[in-house]
Amino acid sequence: MTSLNENETYPCPVCRTGEVKPLPLMEDTFSCEFCQHLFTANFSQQVLKMMDSEIPLSWYWDGKKWSNPYRKGLDIGxxxxxxxxxxxxxxxxxxxxxxxxxxxxxxxxxxxxxxxxxxxxxxxxxxxxxxxxxxxxxxxxxxxxxxxxxxxx
Ligand SMILES: [Zn+2]
Structure with missing residues (x-):
């Protein structure tokens, strides 16, 4: 279990292949080295939001994986x-x-x-x-x- 913070890397929620890493010198900004998408992080809410998307996409980090920020902790059985x-x-x-x-x-x-x-x-x-x-x-x-x-x- 790791929380969303600026010292870790996380699996990319878009391509599910690369990793999102904090960008140096850019506060609260993450990028994926594989699909090149940019994200802003909200550490207090543990939410990652996509910056370069026409549709608003965001993901909630539950400590292990990304899920829908509007249904925190709810899993599909x-x-x-x-x-x-x-x-x-x-x-x-x-x-x-x-x-x-x-x-x-x-x-x-x-x-x-x-x-x-x-x-x-x-x-x-x-x-x-x-x-x-x-x-x-x-x-x-x-x-x-x-x-x-x-x-x-
Ligand atoms: Zn990616």
Whole structure:
């Protein structure tokens, strides 16, 4: 357990690969040597805030890892994982079962609709779940992927 202070390095909450280090001569400023992002630290609140981001992103340091500053110390248990799986599987299952029990007449113009509708239901719920995870962990997916692509090219 180490608190957030200006003498330590921490895993980068953006790329999850590099380390954030305090910048010399710059008070409360950290930078990641891997993805080059800059952060300001609030030591009294143990919060790291991203400086060069269009969207406000911040992370709370709990002594071991970064988490959402608005839900300090709250961890996602397995029951949330089960809920998440149910959330993305139940609706398409209902739609799919309906299509299976009352199959459209093959060859009719809208025969494809139940299948497509089932897939769309699944995708919509999947996207919502991903969004919830991103919001919870303050995990910048786009920035993470962008950093990865820049590294690989
Ligand atoms: Zn980084």
């Amino acid at each position: 397995w029951e949330y994982f089960v809920l998440g799986v149910l959330f993305i599987t139940i609706p398409p299952l209902i739609v799919g079962t309906g299509a299976y029990l009352f199959p459209p007449i093959p060859g009719t113009p809208l025969a494809w609709l139940p299948t497509v509708w089932t897939i769309l239901t699944f995708l919509a719920h999947f996207v919502i779940l991903i969004w919830l995870i991103v919001e919870y962990y303050q995990f910048p997916v786009v920035m993470y992927l962008r950093t990865r692509m820049q590294r690989n090219s």
